[in-house]
Amino acid sequence: MVRRPVLAVAVGAVLVASGCAGAGGGGGDGDSQSINVLMVGNPQMEDIQQLTADSFTKDTGIKVNFTILPENELRDKVTQEVATGAGQYDLATIGAYEAPIWAQNGWLAEFTSYVDKDSAFDKGDLIKPIVDSLTVDGKLMAVPFYGESSFLMYRKDILESKGVTLPERPTWQQVADAAAKVDNAQPGMRGICLRGLPGWGEMFAPLTTVVNTFGGTWFTKDWQAQVNSPQFTEAVQFYVDLVRKHGEAGAAQAGFTECLNAMSQSKVAMWYDATSAAGSLEDPKVSNVAGKIGYAYAPVKETESAGWLWTWAWTMPKTTKHADAAAKFALWASSKEYEKLVGEKLGWARVPSGKRVSTYSLPEYQEVSAAFGDITLKSIEGAKPTDPGTQERPTVGIQYVTIPEFADLGTKVSQEISAVIAGRGTVQAALADGQKLAEEVAKKYQK
Amino acid sequence: MTTTVSTPSGARHREPGAATGRPPARDRWVRRAPLLPALVFLIVVTQVPFLVTLVISSLHWNVLRPGERSFAGLSNYGTVFTDNRLRAAVINTVVLTASVVVVSVLVGLALAVLLDRRFPGRGLARTLLIAPFLVMPVAAALIWKHAIYNPTYGLLNGSLTWVWELFGADSGPSVDWISSMPMTAVVVSLVWQWTPFMMLILLAGLQAQPGDVLEAAKVDGASPLKTFRFITLPHLRQYLELSALLGSIYILQTFDAVFTITQGGPGTATTNLPYEIYLTMFRKYEYGEAAAAGVVVVIGTIVVATFALRVFSSLFREEVGR
Numbered sequence: 001m002v003r004r005p006v007l008a009v010a011v012g013a014v015l016v017a018s019g020c021a022g023a024g025g026g027g028g029d030g031d032s033q034s035i036n037v038l039m040v041g042n043p044q045m046e047d048i049q050q051l052t053a054d055s056f057t058k059d060t061g062i063k064v065n066f067t068i069l070p071e072n073e074l075r076d077k078v079t080q081e082v083a084t085g086a087g088q089y090d091l092a093t094i095g096a097y098e099a100p101i102w103a104q105n106g107w108l109a110e111f112t113s114y115v116d117k118d119s120a121f122d123k124g125d126l127i128k129p130i131v132d133s134l135t136v137d138g139k140l141m142a143v144p145f146y147g148e149s150s151f152l153m154y155r156k157d158i159l160e161s162k163g164v165t166l167p168e169r170p171t172w173q174q175v176a177d178a179a180a181k182v183d184n185a186q187p188g189m190r191g192i193c194l195r196g197l198p199g200w201g202e203m204f205a206p207l208t209t210v211v212n213t214f215g216g217t218w219f220t221k222d223w224q225a226q227v228n229s230p231q232f233t234e235a236v237q238f239y240v241d242l243v244r245k246h247g248e249a250g251a252a253q254a255g256f257t258e259c260l261n262a263m264s265q266s267k268v269a270m271w272y273d274a275t276s277a278a279g280s281l282e283d284p285k286v287s288n289v290a291g292k293i294g295y296a297y298a299p300v301k302e303t304e305s306a307g308w309l310w311t312w313a314w315t316m317p318k319t320t321k322h323a324d325a326a327a328k329f330a331l332w333a334s335s336k337e338y339e340k341l342v343g344e345k346l347g348w349a350r351v352p353s354g355k356r357v358s359t360y361s362l363p364e365y366q367e368v369s370a371a372f373g374d375i376t377l378k379s380i381e382g383a384k385p386t387d388p389g390t391q392e393r394p395t396v397g398i399q400y401v402t403i404p405e406f407a408d409l410g411t412k413v414s415q416e417i418s419a420v421i422a423g424r425g426t427v428q429a430a431l432a433d434g435q436k437l438a439e440e441v442a443k444k445y446q447k
Numbered sequence: 448m449t450t451t452v453s454t455p456s457g458a459r460h461r462e463p464g465a466a467t468g469r470p471p472a473r474d475r476w477v478r479r480a481p482l483l484p485a486l487v488f489l490i491v492v493t494q495v496p497f498l499v500t501l502v503i504s505s506l507h508w509n510v511l512r513p514g515e516r517s518f519a520g521l522s523n524y525g526t527v528f529t530d531n532r533l534r535a536a537v538i539n540t541v542v543l544t545a546s547v548v549v550v551s552v553l554v555g556l557a558l559a560v561l562l563d564r565r566f567p568g569r570g571l572a573r574t575l576l577i578a579p580f581l582v583m584p585v586a587a588a589l590i591w592k593h594a595i596y597n598p599t600y601g602l603l604n605g606s607l608t609w610v611w612e613l614f615g616a617d618s619g620p621s622v623d624w625i626s627s628m629p630m631t632a633v634v635v636s637l638v639w640q641w642t643p644f645m646m647l648i649l650l651a652g653l654q655a656q657p658g659d660v661l662e663a664a665k666v667d668g669a670s671p672l673k674t675f676r677f678i679t680l681p682h683l684r685q686y687l688e689l690s691a692l693l694g695s696i697y698i699l700q701t702f703d704a705v706f707t708i709t710q711g712g713p714g715t716a717t718t719n720l721p722y723e724i725y726l727t728m729f730r731k732y733e734y735g736e737a738a739a740a741g742v743v744v745v746i747g748t749i750v751v752a753t754f755a756l757r758v759f760s761s762l763f764r765e766e767v768g769r
Contacts, residue, residue, distance in 0.1 A: 076729040083510040105513050187618055198712055249598035252626040252713045267599055404511035408731040419714025422626035
C-alpha cells in the first residue's frame with residue numbers, strides 16, 4: 001500500500017535527474033565551406049574569434065566555427081581528437097611540445113606545401129627558433145600563431161615608491177627581495193604572481209625554467225631521473241616559499257589567466273610569465289595598469305638566460321576533410337595582413353607577436369611595444385632549447401621534456417607541489433614521490 | 448519462465464499450451480514483441496559498452512603510442528589494486544558521498560517539513576528552493592568557484608570584509624577557501640545542489656501521510672515533537688532510504704564539481720574515483736588502466752549497494768510489516 005507512491009517518486013526522481021544530464025551535443029559537420037577550429041582560451045584567440053566573421057569569412061566565404069577551452073582542457077580534448085582520429089575538428093592549436101611527438105605518430109598533416117604556395121605569407125620572415133620547434137624532418141607541421149618566451153613584469157610605480165630597482169637581467173634572489181619589499185604596497189596587493197595551478201603546461205612552465213637556472217633537470221642525458229636532486233629541490237623550495245610568503249591570493253588555483261587578471265587589476269606588483277602577456281597588459285581597454293609596467297629578462301641563478309620558448313600554432317589533424325579551407329584560415333591567421341588587421345581594429349598592443357621578425361619593425365607596433373618589444377624578440381631569439389640548463393639533456397625543449405609521458409609526470413608532480421603551496425605536505429615528500437614516477441618513466445628510455 | 452520438465456510425482460504438472468496453463472509459446476512471444484526493441488536497446492547501450500570495457504581493460508593501450516597495443520592479461524588490474532592514488536580516491540569518494548548525502552537529507556528534511564505547512568507564498572518558496580537542482584552542474588560549480596569562493600572577488604571574502612569594515616578594520620581576512628578547506632568547499636556546493644532533490648522526495652512522503660492518524664495523535668494530546676518522532680519519521684523511513692539511495696548513486700559519480708572547483712586538488716585531497724579515472728584516461732592516456740579502474744568501481748559499487756540494500760533497506764522487501 002505504501003509502496004506505490006514511493007516507486008512513483010523514485011521513477012519521477014530518476015527522470016528528473018537523467019533529464020538534466022542530457023544537455024550538450026556537438027556541432028554538425030556542415031558543408032565544405034565551413035571548418036571547425038579548436039583553440040586555447042588565450043586573449044589572442046579571443047581576438048581572432050571576434051575578427052574572423054567580418055574579414056576572413058567575408059572574403060573567402062568559409063565559415064569558421066570556434067571552440068575555445070582553457071589550456072589543460074584543450075590538451076585533453078585535442079589529444080583525444082587527434083589520437084583517435086575522431087575527425088570532428090579541421091584545425092587545432094597545439095604547442096611546441098606536441099608538434100614533434102604527434103608528427104612522429106603520423107597524426108598531423110604537413111603545412112610546407114601550403115606555405116610554399118602562398119608567396120605573400122613570406123615564411124622567411126618567421127622567427128627561427130619558433131619554426132625549428134614546429135619542424136619535423138624538414139617539414140613544417142604547424143603554423144605559428146604567436147610565439148613567446150618568458151620574462152619578468154613589474155609595476156614601475158610600486159617598485160619606485162618602495163625604493164626598489166631591478167636590473168635588466170635580475171637574479172631570482174633580487175626578485176625575491178623585491179617581492180618582500182613591495183608586498184602589501186597597496187591594500188590587497190601581493191608581491192609577485194607565480195603560477196600554482198597544477199599542470200605540466202601551467203605551473204611547470206615557469207617552475208621548470210627556475211629548476212633549469214638553479215642547475216636542476218628532470219633527466220640527465222642518459223635518462224637518470226633527477227627530480228629529488230639537491231638542485232631541483234632547492235629550486236622548488238625557493239618557488240614554493242616565494243609564492244607562500246609573497247604570492248597571489250589563491251595561488252594553488254592560479255594559472256596564466258588568473259595571474260593576468262591579478263596583474264591587470266593591481267592585485268600583484270610583479271609577475272613572471274609569458275612575454276605574450278605584455279600585449280594584454282598594455283592595452284588600456286582591458287587593463288588598468290597600461291603604461292605602468294617595466295620589463296626585465298627572465299630571472300636567473302646559475303645560467304645566463306632562463307626564458308622559455310613556446311608557440312601556439314595551428315595544426316591540421318590528418319583526418320580533416322577540409323584541408324584546403326583549414327590551411328587557408330591558418331595562413332591568414334598567421335599572416336602579416338592579420339597582424340595589421342588586429343592593430344587597426346583592436347589596437348597594436350594586441351597583435352599576436354613573437355613569430356615574425358617584421359612585426360618588430362612595424363612603426364605602429366614599435367610605438368606601443370617600446371617597453372617590451374625589444375626584450376621579447378631578444379628573449380625568443382636567445383632561447384636555447386637544446387641547452388637550457390647546466391647539463392646536457394636527452395630531448396630538445398626548455399620548460400618540458402619532449403616525451404609523451406611528460407604530460408602525466410609533470411601534471412602529477414605539479415599536483416603535489418600545488419598541495420604544498422596550499423599548505424599540505426613538504427617539498428621533499430612531493431619530490432620523493434615525483435622521483436619514483438620519473439624513474440618509472442625513465443626505464444622505458446634507458447638502453 | 449520455469450522450464451523444468453521433471454517434476455516430483457503427485458505435483459501438478461502442466462503441459463505447455465494446456466487449456467488451464469500458460470498460453471502457447473507463440474502467443475507469449477507475440478505478447479512480448481512490443482517490449483523487445485526496448486530490451487535490445489537496453490542491452491546495446493548498457494551491456495555492449497561494458498563488454499568492450501572488459502576487453503579494453505585487458506590491453507596495454509596508451510593512445511600516445513600508436514601501434515604498441517598488446518594483450519596485458521590482468522596486469523592492469525594489478526596496477527589498479529596497488530596504486531596509492533586510487534586508494535586515496537576511494538577514500539575521498541566515500542567521504543564526499545557520505546557527507547553530501549547525510550547533510551543534504553537532513554537539510555532537505557527540515558525544508559520539507561517547513562514546506563508541508565500552509566503559508567502565503569508557499570508556491571513561490573517551493574519553486575525557489577527547487578531552483579538549485581535545475582541549474583546545470585557545471586554552471587553551479589563555476590558560480591561557486593568564482594562568485595563565492597574566489598579569494599579576491601568572491602562573495603564570502605567580500606562579506607567578511609564588509610563585516611570587518613563595520614567594526615572599523617581596513618579589510619577583512621583574505622581566506623583562500625578552496626585551498627584551505629577543499630573537501631568542505633566541494634561538499635557545500637554539492638549539498639546546495641542536491642538538497643532540493645532530497646526535499647522533493649521527502650515532501651512527497653510528508654504529503655502522502657494520512658491526515659486521520661495525525662489528527663488522532665493531536666486528539667490524544669501528543670506534542671508536535673512526539674508526533675514527528677513516532678508517527679511522521681517511521682512513515683518517512685522508506686522515503687528517507689530512497690532519497691539516500693538515489694542520492695548516493697548520483698553523488699558517487701560526481702565529476703563536475705570536483706573538475707571545476709578544485710581540479711582534484713590541492714594534491715589529491717579531493718580527487719574522487721570518477722576524476723581519477725578521467726585523469727588516467729585524459730592525462731595519462733592509459734586506456735587499459737582506466738578501463739580496469741572503471742570495471743573495479745562498477746563491481747565495487749554493485750557489491751556495496753547490494754549489501755546495503757539487503758541489510759538496511761526496507762525498500763525492496765516484499766512485506767512492509769505493518
